[in-house]
Amino acid sequence: MTTNLRDDDKVLLVKVDHSAALAADHDALYELARKWWKASATQVQPVRRVLAIVNNKVLAAYEPYRWEVATDPDLLGRVAFHGDVAPDADQWVDTDVSHLFPQGAANPVRYTTVAALKPAGGVPSPDRDDPMGQAVAPLAGEEPLILLLRINKSWHDGISDVDLYDVTRHWWVMSATKAEQVVRVLAVANGIVREAYLPVAWGPCPVPGEEHRIGFDGVVAEDRGRWVGADVSSIFPPGSQNPVRYVRAADLDMPTVGSLSGDRSIVVSSEDTSSPGLPELVNPLLKAFEADLMWAMSRGAQELFHSNTIAALLTEHPRAAAPLAGLFADDDAATEWNVWREWKHLDLVAESASGRDRFVVENKLYSVPYPAQLANYRSKPLPWAKNPGRTGDSETSYYLLSLMAPAFELPSPWRWVPYEHLLRALGRLDPTHFGEDATLVERYRVLVRRLVELKDAVDPQQDVEGPFAVKEAFGILPSKYFLGPIQRMRFSGLAQLISNEFGEQLPLVVDISKAEGSITYTRRLSDDRAVGWQFQGGQLRLFVLVQDAGLAGKGDRLAAARAAIADAEYVSLADFSSVATVLGERLGPLVQGPGEWRRFAPDFVYRYCKVDPTTSSAQLAEALSELTLHVKTWGTLD
The missing domain is CATH 3.30.1460 (Yope Regulator; Chain: A,)
Structure with missing residues (x-):
């Protein structure tokens, strides 16, 4: 396409579809194209060309010489460029980029490379080795990776192409930096490759509390026939629950184009495959915790903070908090709850106004009680049962609410409720029904989501091959x-x-x-x-x-x-x-x-x-x- 740019030089595409009609001339179009775009000030620095896109075709091409970061409070996180019409603009204009903006993709900004914009069938330049045979490359100096994503829970026979793409592309716990090296994404279900994609752009998960997850926009790879139907089960280590697996492209013994019957296997010539490591999984979450005022307020009390929050929601907003009550009671439509905190060393004791439901909750955040402790708590006097006996009150439900799974069988009648279930119940709450507490309910839900995500991320089952020792990992x-x-x-x-x-x-x-x-x-x-x-x-x-x-x-x-x-x-x-x-x-x-x-x-x-x-x-x-x-x-x- 051009001789003065390398195939791996970065290009930024900006969609100006609706605004382009307002541009009376080239100067007006330039003003529309250059600002203000939601993008990282660091990521845009190496961009060599900015292309203005209308109806999935290049309308204008610019060479940026300086980037500006917005200072207006309403535009924070956005950037603009100062530049000139690119000297090779004629080679870019009218280029079809529809493959870089998949159907349904809402983000108007895309990062790509010169190589990815070559016409179909274009040959990569001699100074670049593309192991996949399709015009795409990681950033200069980085090793191409194949990314395998297990979608076992979402896959089913007859899944549509659109649904398959949607469940594959987001949201995954992995490093955005590592993602820049990925040249193919393989959707894997039950050990078999179901589809192969060319990732075009990566972006962060927009859900608060899931800052460590990212997703991609992409297109079906031209060489999908080399992958689809192949068995890759040997690449995932036994016992690993992490659905993300990196493989160096150079280490793959590539399958030949063949049938889609699943009788082909892809093997790795080296044992150097990996899942995301602990820092990659956890550091973005830890930074998010540090910036969360509600987490800072909860630190001193830990599980007491959570018990108090649950008690307050049941007491002050019983109707709105019905899904929360449903974690522990059948009478989740109760309009009034009597709640006791720290009753005889029991974290939370509650009774519906009708007396139909009564429950005890022992709440643990970063620890799990000993079996003997739970057995002892069964005989604690309750507001409605002064002498419940060694096996507990038969009219009362006993729950262990904990972030981590107990490593032993709970003594009867205790039942375990994980924080994942608490998060699910919080997800069913409608904050608008909580009046002045609406924002607090939303913030608390985000806090619990981060705690659950952190617990899952540090679980050694996510990376069974990685070192167990925290300091080493x-x-x-x-x-x-x-x-x-x-x-x-x-x-x-x-x-x-x-x-x-x-x-x-x-x-x-x-x-x-x-x-x-x-x-x-x-x-x-x-x-x-x-x-x-x-x-x-x-x-x-x-x-x-x-x-x-x-x-x-x-x-x-x-x-x-x-x-x-x-x-x-x-x-x-x-x-x-x-x-x-x-x-x-x-x-x-x-x-x-x-x-x-x-x-x-x-x-x-x-x-x-x-x-x-x-x-x-x-x-x-x-x-x-x-x-x-x-x-x-x-x-x-x-």
């Missing part, structure tokens, strides 16, 4: 406040991974101490003895609880007595060979010498090995599953 967190909560969330996700690997729900305890998360498995042997394993701070411990009468407590004498019992009776327990089989060199040697035991007061005696911080979540879950089997069977096979 993140480096330096942009917000120190979230270090503890993220540790809890990571370890809660690890607990589920271990149970999945083991094949049953294990009674695992997740905790935190000195900003370090921990996970513990305990097997009770008798009233005064137990054995188990614990992982914390890179230490993998095999332990004994020595709870004999007169031996619990602080002091060297008691510690030596407990260690002597451990050395006499439990040396064979401190066997890490099952873990070494899984981790290999990632597991260090036993730190203690013969006869040496570490201890925590009042009864914890242990030996440990160090685990390499680069160990992946999948490797760690497998190792801890094997260690669980060792502890469960220890002493039973002798």
Whole structure:
């Protein structure tokens, strides 16, 4: 198209469709085309040409020499350029760009490259290697990527082309910078490629609370026949729940054009495929939290803030908050609720005015209570039941509302309500029915959405191949406040991974101490003895609880007595060979010498090995599953 531009030079397209009719001459058209466009001041700097688009054809072409950022409060986030008519304008005018503005796309701004604007069948210039054979390229110096997106939940036989495109193009948790390297997007359902797209432009999700998600506008790829129907299931690692997968284009053993019967497989010649890493998933959310005044107000009280908000909505707006009441009660049409906060240490206790519905809510945000705590709460006196008994009041529903899934079976009659369900109920509220509190309801919904998104993003099941250790995965967190909560969330996700690997729900305890998360498995042997394993701070411990009468407590004498019992009776327990089989060199040697035991007061005696911080979540879950089997069977096979 032009000899003085590179194929990978950036071009900005701006639609002036409706305004163009008002332009009496070229000067007026220039004024319409140059301002004010919602675009990043950083992204527009490398743009070499700005094309004014009318009815999907280039009407005028400009060469920008300076960009201006709007200062008017009504125009914040918008830019304008100063420029001249491009010297090669004749080569651009009348170019059809309909493939860059898919049907239904509302954004009038598109970034693209010189190569993407070449006529169909155009040959890329010799200084650029296009591995896909279609005129498209990432930014200079970046490696082309193929992006695989799993759409299993949305896919169904007979899905229309429009619906398939719509469910594929948004909204995905991934880096906008990484997206610039993508040259093909593959829609994958049940391991099979259903469609291949050429991404033209990427943009952020407009939903508050989902700032870490992006989507693309694009067109069906010309080489779709190389992809559609191919099996790519081997590219997604077993156990990973992340629907996003990057593959370097150079590492793909490309399929040949063939039938769409699904009998072809695409394999990767290198193991260097990846899902978005933790910083890519989480950092945009953490920055959004820092800018959220409601989150700042909630920090001091944490779950108390949420319990108080729920109580206030049920008390002050019972009709409008009916979907919220429906989380815990059948009588979601109740016009009045009696609500008690912190009643006998119970977070929230409520009764409908009719007396038909009564419920108790134990609310946990960054932690989950111990089973014994929930069992104890069942017998707490209630406003309508002074002596409910050890199993709770039969006329009352008991709920654990928590951001993270409990790593154990809840004692009856407790039932789990995840914050995802709270978010769903908040989504059914109509803020206009809350009077002066309408804005607060909307802001609270955004806060809960961010919390749910953060929990999902840090779940190790999203990237089972990545390092589990928070410091190794993140480096330096942009917000120190979230270090503890993220540790809890990571370890809660690890607990589920271990149970999945083991094949049953294990009674695992997740905790935190000195900003370090921990996970513990305990097997009770008798009233005064137990054995188990614990992982914390890179230490993998095999332990004994020595709870004999007169031996619990602080002091060297008691510690030596407990260690002597451990050395006499439990040396064979401190066997890490099952873990070494899984981790290999990632597991260090036993730190203690013969006869040496570490201890925590009042009864914890242990030996440990160090685990390499680069160990992946999948490797760690497998190792801890094997260690669980060792502890469960220890002493039973002798």
